Amino acid sequence: MLDANLKTQLQAYLERLTRPVHLVASLDDSEASGEMLGMLQDIEALSDRITLQVSRDDDQRKPSFAVTSPGQQISLRFAGLPLGHEFTSLVLALLQVGGHPSKAAADVIEQVKALDGRFRFETYFSLSCQNCPDVVQALNLMAVLNPGIEHVAIDGALFQQEVEARQVMSVPAVFLNGELFAYGRMGLEEIVAKLDTGAEQREAAKIARKEPFDVLVVGGGPAGAAAAVYAARKGIRTGVAAERFGGQVLDTMSIENFISVPHTEGPKLAAQLEQHVREYEVDVMNLQRATALVPADDGLAEAGLIEIRLANGASLKSKTVVLSTGARWRQMGVPGEDQYRNKGVAYCPHCDGPLFKGKRVAVIGGGNSGVEAAIDLAGIVGHVTLLEFDAKLRADEVLQRKLRSMPNVRILTSAQTTEVLGDGERVTGLAYRDRVGGDNHRVELEGVFVQIGLLPNTEWLEGTVALSPRGEILVDERGQTSVRGVFAAGDCTTVPYKQIVIAMGEGSKAALAAFDHLIRVSAPTPEPVAETA
Template identity: 60%
Template sequence: MLDPALATQLSAYLTKVVDPVELVSSLDESATSGQVADLLDQIASLSAGRITHVRGGDAVRRPSFRVVRVGTAVEVEFAGMPLGHEFTSLVLALLQVGGHPSTAATELLDAVRGLTGEHRFETYFSQSCQNCPDVVQALNLMSILNPGIRHVAIDGAVFPGEVEERGVLAVPMVFRNGELFGQGRMTLEEIVARLDEGAAARDAQRLDELEPFEVLVVGGGPAGSTAAIYTARKGIRTGLLAERFGGQLLDTMAIENYPSVEHTEGPRMAADLERQVRGLGVEVMTGQVAVRLVPASREPQGSGLHEVHLASGAVLRARAVVAASGARWRTLDIPGEDEYRNRGVTFCPHCDGPLFAGKRVAVIGGGNSGVEAAIDLAGVVAHVTLVEFADELKADDVLQRKVHSLGNVDVLVGTATTEVVGDGSKVVGLRHAPRAGGASSVLDVDGVFVQIGLLPTTEWLDGVVDLTPHGEVVVDARGATGIPGVFAAGDCTTAPWKQIVAAAGSGAGAALSAFDHLIRTTSPAASQSSA
């Protein structure tokens, strides 16, 4: 089941299992059940007796299996095959159920243990979804720590009837006690905050009471994390604020053009960056959104510190700020798009493509991302219609040749999409018309994948620093804005190349510029002491 290299790696991990673990399987006569049984047998054989596979479970979903700490109520459950991106979730479940401690912050683990009530979570995932493991792993950990919490992770491709019945058209999708709890990526902090109403307020208070930073980085993608690494290595007190650490890396599959790294995946690179940043002592604050920058020159108390105001109400202060808030998916802004988001309208072909197996879908956008999405989806769905507003595709020639060679892909150019059509619960069509004018028509589709580029996330800087008409921060060659002590890097700036290595380079440059600014200016504390 597992290739030799992966099996060797897993065997090494399983030496960390402290408490005996049983894999209790509920199987039927299907081929998938046979594969699950083979996987569990192999895991047991690699564990040196620490893990055993016990058949004959009584779960309703088949195939499924529970990972149980022997003699206790501690367990997590998987329905289907947790391979692909979810294999890491399975490994972590084995280790944590087996007594290996989590590396999450102590106060966060205590908050999970302190949650009250009964919570039965179900998470639908796909093996190709790079966003799903964060949610699955968070809920698995919660179920291990708190006896009032149970969690089952469900491979939607193995249970298509459930997926259809419950309207699962985007993953991850989480149900709590039978009701929809959330869709899309959620961190452990975010889930705890939703279950514990006081958690957000306590966190905001904690952040509000932090001592000022010398450098505060806003953004956790390649630019922001690199900036934090560079300033921390200078011995500077550094904070990093991000809604989610990793930024667009978390939505990126294969990375094969980063120097010295032949191949990696976005989530893995994000995890490596976060580990490096935290290891340097940076104060990392995730699950937070910056809403406003108040520069030192406009700060009413005259402290000489820039202020970053957060959606939570907290205010962070710093002598220098590096804005690296990245970009987000550009939307169509047409009727029906918001209404049917995650009900047929989606932005991630890798995550949600398997949910549309055997169905008809549309991909909007003729650049590299759109054409690549159409090619990938063609191997999963029944039919793809690629729609491009311009009169010709903009993707690389090699991609265009490939997409035109596929028998189940139609390409429409010079075409405007005007409405996402739904039946009240899900997408049933896409209305489009010739860009040059003419009657519109409706394309019968079950899904619409939007791939039309990115928008910089710079609303929190509007009216403070100079922005282009497209919302990009105007910076000079040093990453400096027009405000002393405020720098910017990465995809939120006017930098022409939106690439991982380019973002990392600009983050390093902005950090070095911030360091240069600090050594040439006097800190507020030093100024007050000299007076």
């Protein structure tokens, strides 16, 4: 089942096991069960600390397997084959159940251990979803650390009837004790914060006690990470407040134009960014959303310090600030879009596409992202209708040729989406207007994938920092904004071409400009030269 290369890599990891691991497989006569048995037998053969037991008459999902350890109260199970993006989740589960320590922060681990109650988590994932492993791995670790926590990771494509019954139309989808807990990417800290109701208040109090920074970076994407590294290397007090470290990179499937790295994936790059930042003395404050900026010369601010107010009620102070809050997916803004989000309206074709296998879907947007999404989906779903507002597609010609060659794709240009239609529980169709003839039309379908560009995350700065008509932060060639001591970088600014490599360069430049500003404002005033007779 596992190829020779994977076996070699996995065997090296399994040498780190410090206690026995017991795999308990629940199988039937299906082809998927046969594949799972082959995979588990391969794993058992790689380490004398691993044993395998097969059960065919239990009441567990089939095929599935539990990962546990004799003498330990660990309830962790995979329903389906954790390959693709989830293979790393399997490796980590084997290691952690086998006694290898997690790299999670010590205070978060203690939080997990202290959670009181019974928590039965079920996570639906797809093998092509780059957001799912973070959730699966976090909940698996929680099940290892706390005997009151159970977790089952379920391949939605393999358990389609279950997905239909629970109306799961977006992954990762997490259920807690039978009720929907959350959709979308979440890390360990975010999950624990949702369960530990007092965590936010404790974190706010902790933040409020922090001394002022020399450079405070707001945002943890490529621009923010680069700014933090460059600032920290100057030996000055540096902090990062990020709502989600990694930013938009976390939602990027494949990266092939990051110079010197022929290919990588967004979540992998995001993890490397955070690891690089943490190698320096940078105070990283994750899950922190900024709500206001108070300039140093404002009467409400402490003299000489810029204040950043946070959603949890705390605030941070700094001599300089680098804004790198990035951007988010643009929404259509039509009736039904909000109502049917995660019920047929989706923004990540890689994550959610497998849930629409054999169904009819629409892709909104004819740029590179939209056409790439339509091409990917056409290989999974029954039919794709691509709608573009303009009179022609804007994607690269090579992508257009590929799209037009696919037999199950229909392309509509000059098409203005007017409404997402549904039955109250899920999407049933899409209404659009022909911008040439003016006629209104309806398309019967089950899913809508929105790919119409980005919006800068700058609403919280309106009235404080000068913004362009598109909401981007106005910056000069040094990254300086309209507010003294406040710099900006990345996709939230007016700098053209929203690319990872450009954001990193702009973040580095903004940090250097902030350091230069600190030097100049702190330079002593020269003593007057005495006149000589």
